[in-house]
Each structure stands twice: as C-alpha cells, then as structure tokens.
Amino acid sequence: MTIRACLGLMILLLFSSTISTALFEDQVGLADWHQKYIGKVKHAIFHTQKTGRKRVVVSTEENVVASLDLRTGDIFWRHVLGEIDRIDQVDITLGKYVVTLSSGGSILRAWNLPDGQMIWESILQVSAPSKSLLHVPANMNVGKDNLILVFGGSSIHALSSTDGQIVWRKELSTNSLEIQQVFQPHDSDIIYALGFIGSSEFVAYYVNYKTGEVLQQSKASFKSGFCGEASLASDDVIVALDASRTYLVSISFRNGVINFQQIYIPDLIPEFFGKATLLPSKYNGILAVDIASSIVLLRVKGVNELEIIEKIIHPSAISDSLPLSKEQQAFAILQHDESRIHFKVKFDTDLTSEVLKETIQMDGQRGNVEKVFINNYIRTDRTHGFRVLVVMEDHSLLLVQQGEIVWSREDGLASIVDSTTSELPVEKEGVSVAEVEHSLFEWLKGHFLKLKGTLMLASPDEVAAIQAIRLKSFEKNKMTRDHNGFRKLIIVLTRAGKVLALHTGDGRIVWSVLLPVLRKSETCGNPFALNVYQWQVPHHHAMHENPSVLVVGRCGHNFDAPGIFSIVDAYTGKVHNSLVLEHSVRHIMPLPLTDSTEQHLHIVIDNNLHAHLYPKTSDSVKIFLDEMPNIYWYSVEVGKNIIKGYSLEIKGELDMAENVFQPKELWSIVFPSKSETIALTATRKMNEIVHTQAKIIADQDVMYKYISKNILFVATVAPKASGEIGSATPEEAWLYAYLIDTVSGRILHRVAHQGAQGPIHAVVSENWVVYHYFNLRAHRHEMSVIEIYDQSREDNKDVWKLVLGKHNLTTPISSYSKPDVTVKSQSYFFTHSVKSMAVTATAKGITSKQLLIGTIGDQVLALDKRFLDPRRSVNPTQSEKEEGIIPLTDSLPVVPQSYVTHALQVEGLRGIVTTPAKLESTTLVFSYGVDLFFTRIAPSRTYDSLTEDFSYALLLLTIVALVAALLVTWALSEKKELREKWR
Template sequence: ARFYSPRRQQYVGKLKFASLESSQGSKKLIVATEKNVVAALNSRSGEILWRHVDKGTPEGAIDAMLIHGQDAITVSNAGRILRSWETNIGGLNWETSLDTGSFQVASLVALQDVVKYVAVLKKAAISLHYLSNGHQKWVEHLPERQENIFNESTQYQLLYSHGTGVIHVLGIVPQSHLNVLTFSVEDGEITKQVLRVAAPWLKSLNGVCSVVGEAVLVCMDMGTHSLYVCCLETEQEMKQIPLQSLDLEFADGFQPRILATQPNVISASRTQFFLQLSPSHFSLLQYKHGLLSHLRDFQQAALVSFATTGEKTVAAVLTCRSELKSGSSDGLAAGSTLEDSQKQESLTCSNQTYNINLYLVETGQRLLDTTITFNLEQGGAKPQQLYIQVFLKKDDSVGYRALVQTEDHMLMFLQQPGKVVWSREESLAEVVSLEMVDLPLTGAQAELEGEFGKKADGLLGMFLKRLSSQLILLQAWTAHLWKMFYDARKPRSQIKNEINIDNLARDEFNLQKMMVMVTASGKLFGIESSSGTILWKQYLKNVRPGSSFKLMVQRTTAHFPHPPQCTLLVKDKETKMSFLYVFNPIFGKRSQVAPPVLKRPVLQTLLLPIMDQDYAKVLLLIDDEYKVTAFPATKNVLRQLEEIAHSIFFYLVDAEQGKLSGFRLKRDLTTEESWEVIIPTEVQRIVTVKGKRSNEHVHSQGRVMGDRSVLYKSLNPNLLAVVTESTDTHHERTFIGIYLIDGVTGRIIHSSVQKKAKGPVHIVHSENWVVYQYWNTKARRNEFTVLELYEGTEQYNATAFSSLDRPILPQVLQQSYIFPSAISAMEATITERGITSRHLLIGLPSGAILSLPKALLDPRRPEIPTEQSREENLIPYSPDVQIHAERFINYNQTICRMRGIYTAPSGLESTCLVVAYGLDIYQTRVYPSKQFDVLKDDYDYVLISSVLFGLVFATMITKRLAQVKLLNRAWR
C-alpha cells in the first residue's frame, strides 16, 4: 500500500480513418476514430504520441481525414469545421468554419504539380480552401433542380480532381440520370456545359460508382449484372460491359462495391480497381484505353487494401489460411463499417490463422517474400479493417507493415513474416459494466482452507494433513528466499515482477483485485488492478451494437474449492431478447454450468442472498410475462425459495408509460402486483431509478448531537430514489422531481420539486442520504441538493427492519449547495465495515476527480453556529462548494470523457479502491480518513525496537534482582 502508484491507460477508440507513412523509418501513424479523436500512434510501440479529443456528441464526429506531407486535414461536425493539424507534435495549424449543409466528400486539389487546396463538397455547394491557411478561395452553389425532370432534386455525392486545373462534381437524380459539373480551380467557374448522362438504374453513387484512370466513371448495375463506364471529359453516355464477358457474376442478395485508389491527387487514379462480388470474392480489374480486363480473381479474400510507395502501387489481400466456411455472424468487407458488414453474409475462419499477401496492381502478380501470417484468438473476432504501410528497401524490393483492426476493436501492427509489433485493445475506450473480484488464495492458503474445511478424518489423518501443509509452506518459503537472493544479484532495472494468471494470489490486505470489464463491443476483460495487466479476454460473437449489459458476481473466491462465478446478462436493443453468459472471472473461462435459455425478454434481475449447495447466489430473472426463472434452479434452491417467497419483492420501471410497479413472489414462483405509482408522462418523464448498493455496510446507526442525545438514521434497504425531468423544455417551466419510494410497499416517503432546473442529473444513494446534481436554469449554475432521512431521537425497532411495519414517516432534512463546475460522473467511497468517513468522488469535464467530504454536504450545517453545533463539529453553512486542486485524486492524469466511477472496498478499512472509466481507464486508491490502520512511512522502527529490547532486558534484570532480594530477606 505504501509504494502504490496510480495507473492510467489511454485509448482512442475504434478507427474510422488511418494513414500510415510510406517510409521504412517512419515512426508514427495518424488515426481518426469513431470516438471523435484525432491522434498519432508510435508505429514502433503503439503508444499515443499526441491526441485531440473533440466533443462526444455528433457535433464532434469526424467526417473525413486527408493527409498531405506533415499536415492532417479533418472535416468534422457534419462538414461545418475544417481543421489542419501538424502531425509531428499535434499542433493546430488552422481552423475555419464552413457554411451549413449536408457534407458529402472532401478531397485535396493540385494545381501545376503542387497540392495547394482542399475541396469540400456539400449537398448544395462546393468550396475550395487554401491548404496553407484554410482561407476560402471560392465557393459555388450547385444547381439543385433542372427543368423537365419533374422537379426532382440532384444529390451531389462525388468529387474528382487529378491536377489538370479542373474539378469534376458528380450528382445523381435517383433512377434518372447523372449530372457532371466541371469547375475551374482558379476561379470556380463552370468550364464546360453540364454533362447529363442517362442512368435510370442508378439510385446512389456511394460504393456503387468510382472514378478510375483519366476521369473515367465506373458504375455497377445489379439488375443487368453489368459494369457501366463513361469518360467524364469526352463522353456523354454510359457504355455497358456485361460481367459475363469476364466470367464473373454477383452473389445473390449482396450489394457489390467498387474500390479504386488515387495515390496522388497530382496524377490520375489508377486504372486498376477492385470489384467486390460477394463477402469473400474480390476481382482485380483494369479499365485502360477503353478496354476492361480481368487481372486476378480472389475467391477467398476477407479484406483488401491499396497502398503506394514512389511509383509502385500494390494491392494487399487478407485471406484465411484454411478454407473459409459460411457462418451466421457479421460479414467482412474491405473498408466497410460495422453497419455495412451486418448486411452481408459472413466468413468464419476455423483456425483463426490469416495471411496477407501483396500483388502488383498492373499485372495482378503476387510479390515473392511478402507474406505475413498471424493468428487471432480461437473463437475470437474476425478482421474488419486493413491498412498497409509500404516502403522500398535498399535493394528496391517492396517491404511493408500492416495494421489490422478486428470486430472487437483490437488493433494489431504486424511486420514480416508475421511478428506482432504491438497490439491495442481499443474496445476498452467504451467500458459499460465493471466489477471487482477478490483474487484466489495461494497454494499454501488453499491447503489450509482444505484442511479446516473438510470433515475430520481421525487423529492420524489430520496429523498427516498438517504435516503436508507445513511442508508446502516450507517449500513456498524456500522458493521465496531463493527468488529474493536471485533478484538481489541483478541490477534493479532487470528485475521483472510480471503478473500472470499462474502467479495470481491475494495479497495480505486484499488490495489487489481482478477487474472484470465488459465493453460495448461485447468483449470481456480480466485486468489485474495494481499493474493494469490484461490477464484474459473473451469475445462474445453474438452481441449486436447497442446491446445493454448487466454483470453480477454469483460466487466469490471465498468458497474454495469451488471456482468463482460471474454471470453476464446481455440484452439486445432491437429484439429485447436476452441471454446469459456464465464464466470464471479469474481465468476468463466459460463455466461448465449451463445457464437457462431465456425465451422471453427479461425486465428485471434480482441477486438473492440465498445460496445453492455450491455457494452460488441465486439469480432471479423476471420476463415480460412476469414469470420468474431461477438460476441455479436445483431442488435445494427451489425449496429455499418456497420458504422465503413471502419476503421477496421486486420492482419494474416502464419509463415510456411513466409507471413504477411493485411485485411480490409467490411460493409457486409466480408473481403478484402489490403496488403501482404513475408518473404522468405528459408532464414529466422518469430519468433515473437508483437503489442502494447490496454490499454496503453501515457502521453507526445514529449521530450523537451536541446535547448528547442520538439522532437515529432511517436505514431503509428497500428505498428507491426516482428522478424525473419535465417534458417541457422551456427554461421557465423546466423542473426536476425527486421521489423516495419504498420498493416493498410503494409508499412515497418523500417528494420534492426543483423548479427551473434541468438535467443531466447525477445521483448517489447511500445509507440514509441522497445527493443529486442538476442545472439551475434561472441562476445558470450547477447545484447539489442533499437529502438525509432520520427516525428521530428514538428508534422504532432496533433489532429488525421491515417495510411492512413502519407507521411513522422519517424526518427529511434538505439543503442545497452551489457547485462551480459541471459533472461527468459521481460515486461515493465504500469500505469494508463503513467506519471510514464517506467522500463523494466527482468526475469533472476537465478529467479531474474531486474527492469531496460528505461532511461538506450535510443538511444540518447551521447558518449561525451554536455551542451545540460546535460540539458536534458541524461546519457553518456556506452555499458555495469550492474546488480545491489538492482534493484531486488523479493529479495531472486526467481522464478524457469520463462516463463512470466504480468504488470497491479493500481488506484495509481505511482504503477504498477506485476505477474511473471513459475514453481512458484510471485506477487508484483513496483514504478518506487517512491511513489510520497502516504505519506511516517515517515510522521509527529502530527507536521502538530499541525501547522494546530495553524493556525486555530491564525486565530480566529486575526479575533477577527481585529473586536475590527475596533470598537475602529469607536468610535474615
């Protein structure tokens, strides 16, 4: 505990765009992600060199990224903001605002063999900006409607320029024709008459059409199984080329794609392009001098990509090393997004071994000695994106590195012949659920547990067990001494304290734990808390985007020899159907226990304190027909449920209808509605329902007041805090409502309304208090309100609590405070026995975590201090809560876009374990009442040892002197 240092791991998220420098000695790659992040990664280690995080809303979404030399150009906020970044240090070169309009595409534009401009195409306009400073050179509005076309509007979707001083803009009137506009780069004037090309079969240009060679448009038609080509500069009609002439045909139900490449905007696009005919079938074609030729067919390709170095352009093809089989999960497509791939058939690589090969685009010939072979985890995700970094070696041969992104958002950087240079788990940028599990016992501790945990085998048997236990302890002690001696001979820098699953063991104070994290991509991680080492990972293939997760610990490591057990409930967003995944949280292996098959959508889960014969807590699942499923459902469990069914209650929330319902369990495992609360949805909507944590311990049942009387807390474990927000968004009529409802009886204990207030609302519900934060629209500031519930100076029932026997409503004390910042997340500290003072951990938008003593948010703080309030150590009331930098627990290690804070108790009462997660993950320990149960660093061991030895020595001397004195007295 003394030498612990906090850990922070930074991420960028799933890649949207990536650019790899085309030189052998390059040290960085530039990426833009779906998390609205622009960053540079070290190509040798995978570490983040620099990172810029935009807003987490759609306003910060990155629509396009272009690279030229040392500049990275990004278009964001739906085409409203154009930025240029210096790629070496990440500095902002310039930023400019663009006119509103639906963004389509952006492209670099060259003039006289020099790239000088960047063009941005929107739905109704095209603008040209200087690459050096972002200033607008010209803007031209595009004709939306034309005569005699039934007033249909033109959708402009493509932009093409190849250094000839003109820009071609392509628009489409769906199922009618194409419009081709040609603008002069110098002044934006239309240099030639608008070209109208009939294309009644064409609905969109994106993915279906592309420009190859010297401004030749190539499009596909699923209906006639043909390619259509048209030279934008010389021709006025499409020329049909049937695919049958090349012995090719489209797969049924698959939307084909054309993948072309333009290595440099100074010159024309390559005449070669990929035609994707099915999820696994790509053909490399060439259209040159009016002829379409077939260069090479790739029947078993998963991903393809183009890359250029100097004058050489190559095609990289990723294939499965074994035969590919049709599967049932998501499909793969080159450069495709997850939404696209879901619509395709899929490919399953049985051994998860893949090859990447390079081919010359001019001939389709495979380059020798360019194979990269790599393996992915068995049963894991498939590759989804492929980026290639090509360079010329000294002997003029082609070398390359590959960046592969898988479905579970893992990045792998590979070099020949298959070495993994580094990998990054970018799914950890979106953690959705988290639990901490105690580490297992050591071998010696487990042996002792087994000795005491089994029935007696007689005197001799127990003696032999004790001998074997002592031998194991002696062996472990000898190995520890040998390791200390061996490490002492090494330099300190060479001593490795690597943590792996084999040497995992609980420490003396239970400070090291296993962090089980569930990410939005459906990937599970087991991370050791003190080092941040990923010990295991598991990918759930059948999880769709937008699914919700609930992680529950059914059995901890305390029940040796039974392994710990976690259960994950996954609920699909669209179908509302759920399934259970049961696994060992220490090793990440799927449990042999078969969970029940859930045939109906699950509305609520309830983890009961009762256990089966294997010490697994019973999980109740309530479906949309209010039927209950128990897991595990053994005879012993069902018998226990029958006995305690009368005391099992649960609640359901229907936010759409504004209804809270309470149910009780019957002996036959059916349910009966016991109460209902209706929140009128035309006035307000339910935002949050928050109960108390099941592992929370309350040490003190009351507060001693200044007159020595006791004010007893109202500790209702069934209390629910319901937060509502007005549906009227006008700042004069908005309000926040708070309801404290007993989850067993449906009784409204307290309700209050904050007028002229709005969310987002962050709430913490613990012990006998509730703290929530909101935005005051009238005063334009953030405020806290704290509620505390007390029974009074006399306890109604000191021995047992029952919601059914509470005639007197508790006293509710309330006070509000001003907070000078918005809040990203909020949670309360928790300790093993609840003796330590409680602190609120508040995540700020700046990335800092503020540790605020709960005593500052006490509704009993007096405006005018009295003798009794001083006796009670109550702080005089001041409405302002200040943010002091010394209360930040993460110092300068800020957490970007924080979404949640998780707290867990440790073996030390003074210590609370904290994990903050968002785009980054930060793990630390906090000591709300200092480390009162740990010796200080400057503790004087020499002095106390000297005193003890002196006392022992003095005791021995005085004992001897006393004996001599008694002997002398006896002789007198």
C-alpha cells in the first residue's frame, strides 16, 4: 500500500511538470470574477429623446467614455482612453455620434452612439495644452454640414461632424488666451467667444461660424485681475471673479463695448467670508456662487444689479440647466438633511416655487452629493417629469427618479489605491439542522446531475442547470473560512477614502465605509488615502477579536502635511479608532513584531526623519526596545539620486507617551547624477515565504540561495534616456541594475545594460530579480533575470555532516557578516510592453513560481519562472533536462492559453496582488485598474487536491458497484466450492 501511495505521489509530481494551465470554456466564472467600472463621472449627456433604448453618455476622471443603460445602469459600451489622454469634454452631435475632446484639446474623436465604434478621429494642432472648450451647435439640421468648434490654446478649429475633417482653423494670435465661454445666439451665424488673456485682460471675439473669419474683436483690461472663472449671465453680460475671489465683476460686452462693474460680495451676501467660487452653469440671468457655507443663487438684473434669490445651505449640489422650451429652463437642487436628501426641481422663470420636491433615503456611507445631472421625460399626462444622475462623494453613481434610487454603481472601485486581504471568521458550530438537510438534498441532487453529465446522459437543460450550480456554488460564497483558504475578504482602499471589503467568492461588497477622517473637514482640507496595512491578525492570542486593518492617509499633498490613521474592523467595517496625527507620514514600516494582542508594530517615519512607534502602548515599546538594535531603515531620494540608510537611536530619555526615536545615519549611496538617475526600486514582499535555501541542480548538486529580505533592487538610467522610448539614441542610453543590502548599504551586484531604456518594471522574490525594460539597439523589450547565490555556505556538501547536523545552514545570518555571493544572469526578449508585474505566492513556498505580467492589452499573462532561468543553455545535458531546464531561446514565449484573464480585459490595469491560499498549490490573484478581476491559479496545477468538477458521485457509484461485484462473486465461488466437495 505504501508503494502505491508513493507511486501516486510520483505520478502527481510528473503531472505537475506540465507547463500550460489553461482553462476550459465551461470553467470560466467558476473561480474567477470580473467587474466593470467607469470611475467618477465628470460629464453626463442624456440621450432619451428618441424611442428605443434610453442611455446616458458619461466621461469620467479615469478617462473612460461610456454609454450606460438609463434603466439599469449597465454599460452598453465603454472606452478607456488611457492615463495621459484626459477627457476634457463630451457631447453628442447629429443625434448619433458621441464626440470627445481629450488631451488638452488636441484630440477629437467621434464614436457611434449605439455601439461605441469609433467613427473618426482628428488630431488638432494646439500650441500648448490648456483649458479647451467644445462647442457643438444645438440647432443642428441633418441636411447641413454641421461644424464642431474646438477652442483650445489660442486657436479655434472647426471640424465637420460627419467625417472629422478640419474645415477651417483660426489662430487668435495671442499667446496666453483662455477661452471661458462660447455661445451662439439663436439662429445666427456668429459665435461669441469670451475669454481672458493673461490674468487681467478680458477679450470678446465675434467669429463667423461658416468661415472662421473674426468679425469683431474687443479687449479691455481690468486692473485687479481675474481668477479665471466666469459665468455667462445673459447674451451680453458675463460675470467673473476677481483675483482675490471677493469681488464679482460683471462684464457687459454689447456691440464690442466692454464695461466692468465690481460688486463686493460681502455687500451682497453679509455672511460671506473666505473665497467664493463660481459654479459653471448656463442659466438665463441667474448666477450660482459657491461660498463656504452655502450656494447662493443670484439674479442678474442689469450690469450692476444683482439680487439674491436663494441660499442653499451646504452640503448641497446644483445641476446645470435643462432647456425645456425656448423660454424655460429647469434645474435641480439636491440638499442633504442628515441621512435624507431633498431633491427639488425649479424653473428659472419662477424661482420661488418648486416644480418637484422629493425626499430620498440615502446610505450614509456614500457621503455628500458632488455632482448632479438633470434630465426630463414626458409623463403620460404630458407634464414634465425629472430624473437626476447623482455623483456621490465616494464616486458612486446613482439614478434618482420618482423619489427612489433606481440604480446605483459603486464606481469608486475604479480608483483603488491599495489593497490587502483578511481571513473570514471561523465556522462556528450549531448550524441549524434544516439548512443542513436542505443543502444535503441539494448536494445529492447536484451530484446526481453532475453524474448524469459525466455519463453523457444529461439533456441540454440539465447541462445548463449543472453549469448554473457550478457558477452559483453555495460553498464559494459562504461568509466563513474554508479549508482550502480560497474564501477571503479583499479589503480595498479607494481614492475617495472609502474602504470596501470584497468577497473572493463572487466579488460582492460585504461592507463599505467612507472613512470620516478622509473626508474634507476644517482640520484637514485636502485629505487623500495612501495605503492600507494589516493591523491586527489574531492567531493564537486574542482569538475572540476580529482582525483589523490600518488605513493611512495624509492631509494635503505635501510631505510635511499631517498623517491620518484609521483602524477598521475587517469583518464589519466598523471604524475602531481614527485620528489625525501630529506628525507627517514619510515612510511606514510594518515590523515583523506583534504585541500581546497580536497588533502589528508599525514604525512611521515623519518628514523630519523621526520615527514614531505605533501602537502607542507600553507593551509595544517594551517589545520594540528589545529588537531596536536590529531595526534599520532606508530612504530613497529620487530627486537627489541618493539612498540613505539609518538606524534608530534614543537621544536622552525616552518619552513613554510619545515613543519618538531619532535617526542615525549609517550609510549613503550617491549615484552620479550626470550619468544616472534612479528610475525604479523594488524589494521582496515582506510576507513572502521561502521553503528552502538550497537549489538542487543537475547531478544532485546543491547551490545555496542568498535569501535576504533586505535586498533592494535599484535601476538607474541615463538622464538623457529617462524620457519616452525613442527620445535617446542607443549610444546615450544605458541602464544600471543594482542589488543593495539595505542594512549595511553594501552593493552586492551591479550590472550595466548598454542601449537600454525605461520604463522599467521589476519584481524581486526569493533570491532573484526579474526586470523588464526596452532595448534600443534591438528595438525590442527585454526581460533580465539575476539570481544570487551564497558562496559562503557552499562548503556544506558533506552528507555525513548534514546527517549529523554539523552545519551552519540554520544559524541566523547577519548582513554584517562578509557576504560572498555569486550571481547568474541572463536576458531574454519579450514581446509585450508591461504595465505591472507580480509573482505568485503560496502558503509554504514549495510550488514553483510564475510571473504575472500585466500586458499593454490590459491582460494578465502567467509566465513560468523556468523560462527566466539564467542556467538555460542551447544544448542542455541529459541531467539538466531532467532537472527541467528549457533549451535556450532568444525570446520568451507568450502562450495564449496562459493568460490568467482568459478572454477578459482588466481595463486600465494598475496593479496585480497575489495572496497565498491555504492550499499549497494555489495562489489568489487580484488585479485592479478601472476593472477588477479575481481568480485563483495553480502554477504547478492543483497537485494537492481533486479538481472542482471531480465527480464524487461517480466514485461512490464505482465503489458500490465493485463491492456488489465482490459479494456476488464470493457467493458464487462459495457455492461452487460446496458443489465440488459434494461431488
């Protein structure tokens, strides 16, 4: 029996050496999920006039242009324009094309409204990227060739809306012109373009719509200057804010004569203080001014006569106007009242009364309303009904109609900043019997169906039912810990400061919390989220406590701005503790130490390089002081081209309440700034587990890996070649790769790649580094691998010494002992450019590794580390072949089956996170960008478990059949024997 067990193991091991881990079509969605998002909506254009599918076209801060179903919020189509292609404006032309202006007014594209196909694209010559405006004439007749006007920089482009051809182009011959408002009086061929030159001159142009001829141009300068905001009040009056934002300047420009009138805001609004903001709106004669406490609606009666109509107390939001007829416009006001929102619609003709007033119950974790877009529909009684699209503080998108939230989208998930994972609670005893019985019956039924499927007896309906059961498996969505460690919570932090927990089974949101400390407040004007760390992971002690995560943020974008800490319960999302720190946050070091309640110790280095210990308890200080002599830190200063290493010391008495430690500089590495600039640094993951220090090579020989968590990979490039690919010639481009010990500052290895250029991506794991860059000479991307081996342990090769334990392999290593390392490296060509790189991680580190490469096509490719083995040679010997060394090729293969994301795309891919499952063979992979994608992969196949679609019923049936056959034959043989004896 033992032999058989051994054989079974061997066979499994043999199977595990196969490379490809592809997926069958019916396995899609079993272990993976994919969620599509669009990001925080900036503009929204409704398209509801025609019969058929009602939709809303939106553009977002993630540079997505999308068409959403107005009934359900589903995405009809979507395009992600990329990080550098910022969308400035979006509109609909000819009733069938969506026009987007992007990249600072230099790219204009038209997309087909029903299916999102690109119709045309025009690149516009813009002197300098600046605020740009898109003007699509409203009264378009289909017969005419309609022009789209783009105001950007100092020029106007007119493009044909049917094919994107530039019909005319006019340079307005001024350098720093910024067009603020463009409008076209009804039924006229003249376009009014109003803007500022510099900060103090107002200019009005009258341009012929057909030819681009400037009919009239008038300028006037205003001595106290403008702040750059203006709002059109009527056909001949525009209201601007002066540079100090305390005066409203109404400018009349009738017939080319410009007049300025200043109005001091406190005269108008007595409670005003601070700075005002003009809300961009296009109302007839109405102006919306945002002052700190409220939004004030003003009616412009004349050039110098403004009248307060209404004050809307914050938090509130106001929509653009919606023209209902030539005279009448409607706009929406949303105002918070604790957990409710009052939704009001008013006509500009009658501001005192409300056309519509509804109250909506709102989830408290969505924050305040940020933006409102209004749309109308005709009710059956021919009156106007209104619906609004609401963008909330957490970037979620809601559609409100008839006092209800029709649908909502959690679009904050398109801008994940950081993520971590948490275990689910342990399954408790005392599950109700009824549920078990029910599930037992379901289980039997499911397995019976599966059996039928295996035996090819199932009807198509049943096949569909089997697939549905597999997809909606009750097992994978449970809220408890499972044996294999597949079920976990992914805790993500979004840019809006919201923390969400996603279940790995199906990606649903288990809880979400908009952290109060990461919201705008008086103490912290511009907070933003930085990172999320494991704070408390109960293992042995404190088992009754829930795990918690630490969210770190910062008030403002300067490095000296105070930091923000918030501790959130990982099971419930309850905020345990949150505080604005008294110091800044420059580095955060989670230490490999825990206190008695299993809280992880963290060192926060502030901008003055002082170290602060958290949690601030005497217990943690005691634990930390024991370990302090062995704790070091380093700082990479990209701008100065310096890496500095420090240790911690106590100057004078340690203040037990503050726990502040001083830095002591130990070493520094200064890169010659003439020839090198730091392009990238990479380190090993702190929680990575390595199973063995030995690498067994051909002929049972051993090489000892240099495994150190204190290895820093630094890549520097030539300053000339730090730009885009192609900006430097191969002669003036080079790349240096360094391996640095961060404790002692010793450079362990340095290698130069001539003619190589960034962007560089690197991943460090165990004793190797893989980095990706562009080779200018070969005009191809390259991937290099460096493996580091420890020579000082090389002597440990005597079997008897090892058997008797007389070796130094398990004695702790110090970075200060003399390192004696050898390095093996190799470079390979790689087809794709890379967006992100990661490496698989397993629970014990036994399973072979795969690199996960986020390709330019927003997919995740799994590449076996074996392909990146520096010991590959053209003709491997027999023993090397047995070891699994692949013959050398110049380029790395891209096997289509090894895409982890199979047919899907993770649009705008930014990060790939791997987490080990409890099952050694399996890694959980979470990749995020605009979309989210989760799956689990087994780099060497699931050698330690049966596959999910293993038919237990068939096994049971086989066993039963075998036992029955055994009994029958036994009875028969007994009978026969008896007969023989009687004979």
